[in-house]
Amino acid sequence: QKEVEQDPGPLSVPEGAIVSLNCTYSNSAFQYFMWYRQYSRKGPELLMYTYSSGNKEDGRFTAQVDKSSKYISLFIRDSQPSDSATYLCAMTRDDKIIFGKGTRLHILP
């Protein structure tokens, strides 16, 4: 079993819809939880960074962490075509990031 599991998609949703992206993990030692966005042929861009269980909101993005279930989510409200990208969940352990495979998201105009 991989330490971090993420459905690779692709996920296609119409413009304006709410997007829900999820990851599960197996290692209780993970300390910080992040979401990165990666456009084609670009490096990952940090979107959300959180430590505790609960919700963290930043504009149209909400990150949710449930440590008891080892489950994290990213919600995107009012999705735009420019949100089309690969979204990587990530977790830190001993100063290293462990990434999920990434979910390819397509927002249909």
Next chain:
Amino acid sequence: DTGVSQNPRHKITKRGQNVTFRCDPISEHNRLYWYRQTLGQGPEFLTYFQNEAQLEKSRLLSDRFSAERPKGSFSTLEIQRTEQGDSAMYLCASSTDRGYNQPQHFGDGTRLSIL
């Protein structure tokens, strides 16, 4: 605030050749990380530096790979005797050292293609 800079953006080489990549981190960041990303996968950790000291190396980093950060600023990653399996995107990231697990900021990577 300039971000993490990586050069070259794309490197094409023949199998068996040596290649070297360069990473310039964000200026106030003391920690520098190298990752490798293959198609359809998330980045995988290779190694990291605290200033000029290389603190950890992944099992993915075979003897053909070597990384340096001689003055605690830029870093180089060299691959000797390249193999087909080395084809990947090589990503560099940097962070501050004010505590553990600081957020890491990535460059746009060097894409290596082995002919």
